[in-house]
Amino acid sequence: MPMRITLHQLQLFDAAARMPSFKAAAEALNLSPPALSIQLKILEESLGVSLFEQIGKKKYLTSPGLELQQVCHRIFDELNHLDMRFTQLRGGMAGKLSIAIVTSAKYFMPHLFGAFQRVYPNVEFNMIVANRTRILERLENNADDLVIMAHVPDAFDIKAIDFLDNPLIVIASPDHPLVKVKNIAFEQLLQQPFLIRESGSGTRMAVEQYFSSHNAAMKVAMELGSSEAIKQGVLARLGISILSRHCVWLELKTGFLKQLDVQGFPDVRSWYVVYRKGKQLSPVADAFIKFIVANGQIMLDEVEQLYR
Template identity: 35%
Template sequence: MVDFRSLSLKHLRAFAATIRRGSVTQAAQALFVTPPAVTTHLKSLEKIVGQSIYERNPDGPEPTEVGRELLEAADEIEKVIERARVKIEALASGATGSVILGVVSTGKYFAPGIVARFRQDHPDIRVRLAIGNRTEIIKGLERREYDLLIMGRPPAHVAVEREVLGDHPHVLVAAPDHPLVGDPEILPEDLLRETFLAREEGSGTRLLMGRFLERIGGGRSFNTVEMGTNETIKQAVMAGLGIAIISAHTCHSELAEGKLALLQAEGLPLVRQWFLIHRADRELTKAAEVLRRFIVDHKGEILP
């Protein structure tokens, strides 16, 4: 049985160069070694396979049937090595790899579009979206689960590098036939009589709504019904079950189509910012840096 454990890349390259260049001398020049070194590799290769691997002809060396198998193997190995080289260079330059992008749930309305556009330019970089409410995203940031994060105000207790992506307005919406639609002077007393549909505790939008109602109500309580998702809230508002403070980026389509209507009240819209962040104590991978640059360079186009 042929034992290939001592077979090396040098053996195969010496043989392939000899056959293709037509002589040991030419093979040595191509490989930047001496002719005796090539001869040594050829003899060693024949010893390994236990058979003649080429015949000497007037027109140059001609591979035997065994030699042709070795040449084919040499070609395949060189292709594999070349693919590895290209991928390693791509990893070093950031042209390939994987990135985990954390996004607060409000951002799920535009984050997939970012990933889709990015993949057109960088098809070899895989981006996985991890979506959760603000509390969940902050916990993931603490545990170093994400390479990059898109969220509102970054937490104060974790040191991060941040980049402002743009304004994040929150608006008060109602069904189009709501009595307050079109009223230019909605008062706190008007809102006290309404039912507010809100996200779960831990949501950034819920926190923002709570601060707004506390400010305009002077500590008075508002009737609040909790719902789990922005989609549920929008459908409930359209059905007339209440009104809601919600990210304008989550309901821009419904507003444009007339399915929802804006209510005008003092202090609205509540304008915050979107941030792209990553932990200050964690160096970005090459792939993550490519995605970071892409998002920053296109920040004027990615928000609705």
Template identity: 40%
Template sequence: MQIFQEVARHLSYTRAAESLNLTQPAVFTQVRQLEDQVGMALIERLGRRLFLTEAGEVVLRSARDLLGELEQMEMRLADLSGMARGRLRIGIVSTAKYDIPRRLGEFCRAHPGIDVSLTVGNREELLGRFAENEDDLYILGTPPEGLDAESHRFAENPLVMVAPPDHRLAGKPVQPTDLATEAFVMREQGSGTRIAAERWFKQQGIEPLVRMELGANEAIKQAVMAGLGLSVLSRGSALLELEQGYLTELALEDFPLLRHWHVAWPQGKRLSVGALAFLDILFGKGCAPVPKALATGKAASTR
């Protein structure tokens, strides 16, 4: 099941073998043996590409459930024996990488036996992983929409408009109308920061002149410092540059845009020992929200 899951994830015997530290023939043989046991083809090749069959999709869903239950059983048994161990998988939007690693450091010091896997992506990528239940917890700027999710706000995430320190608008009050002729460097479409910024511009009746789209905050900061345009960023992602004077925060009406960080997981998911311990880091021990799947005899926390 583990081998089949990796092949289904990569749709490649070679890449699955590399991730599992096995040979490609060994991986291929195991999948064939699983197909023989099931009595149906699970993977088909069309040209040079692999695709899951309908039976393969069914087996993949069951494999995820089965392996997830086994992993949780191991962690619960380890917790009962006082030897907390296991694995914690977290998916975070790229802007959260300036805050979450610090919290993970605290977590790892408190729980050295739990291995942590961190996946960083934009909002659309994270929602794709969410839909497939690939991680234990997800850190997002906006709760998932259109998905059965349990989400909780745990920290503020103010968005600011930044400029190079020698910009004509630096150091003085700025009105929205002052931005009508300014060029902007923006995150890619689908980014939570981009969505929030566009919503604000629309409320002001302004169509921003987007000179450049970049998929990384680091690249955006460098572009702004180079004078290529203004940008809207999470204050946390630009804190160092703001403190050292490489960027300046514009005194813009309605800014900062107050947003929040949310932690989310699929509705009804039974969280692992590691996930529950990380919620204690986010909210404080005794203050973490109780997952509805674990809330036996007591109400779940308010979203």
């Protein structure tokens, strides 16, 4: 006997699977917990399997539940692609785009989203900002349409497209003695106390690679969990640091921080838009990639011009 399940039932199940509790899922769906429970019970009876199990106060997906969740994602993705494709055929571009970005990219990606949305006003963005570890988890689980990162992993079968230069620069407080020194030798930095990002950060990895390539070691004064914390630490004269220029361009414009003139810097790397190989990109995702590859640097240069 064929299964008789509806799209609405799958939507209810998917919400219940994603939320931390059935109560939270019911609230998000504007249902009462008993009403949601009844709908899920009907779905389980239709499928002939249990989709959830309760251990203590926590709910977990069973093996069939995990399998159904994957099927739901494929179905919803296909329906979303179909909706965007039909919109495109009608002469427009609309839909939702989910993009996960590492924390250092939050300083410039909103400007690119805004520029794209001015061209395609019917596109909605869902931006997830997280540290590198969490972003890699989302990439592995194919949780987003696209991922923005600077240090591309080797572990995944992915497609990575560079779209923007990522210059790493040495920064210091305005009254640091090296600020007025020209053509600073790299060796002079080795005695300076450094503020660095936490282990696992893409910026931390890039900086460590640079020092390793010069057979040198940093004099680490403090490890901090965000670029914002590092900027405040540098401003407080706790040490110098190396960050992406995109993280500090506004502070450089206002004079709150200074870029040191160090030999070998800027160390120019790249920002990448990343997705899993074999992933069927939506028309919106494909258009966004082409847009930032063609216009990313131009858009950011225009933003900086506003502050001159």
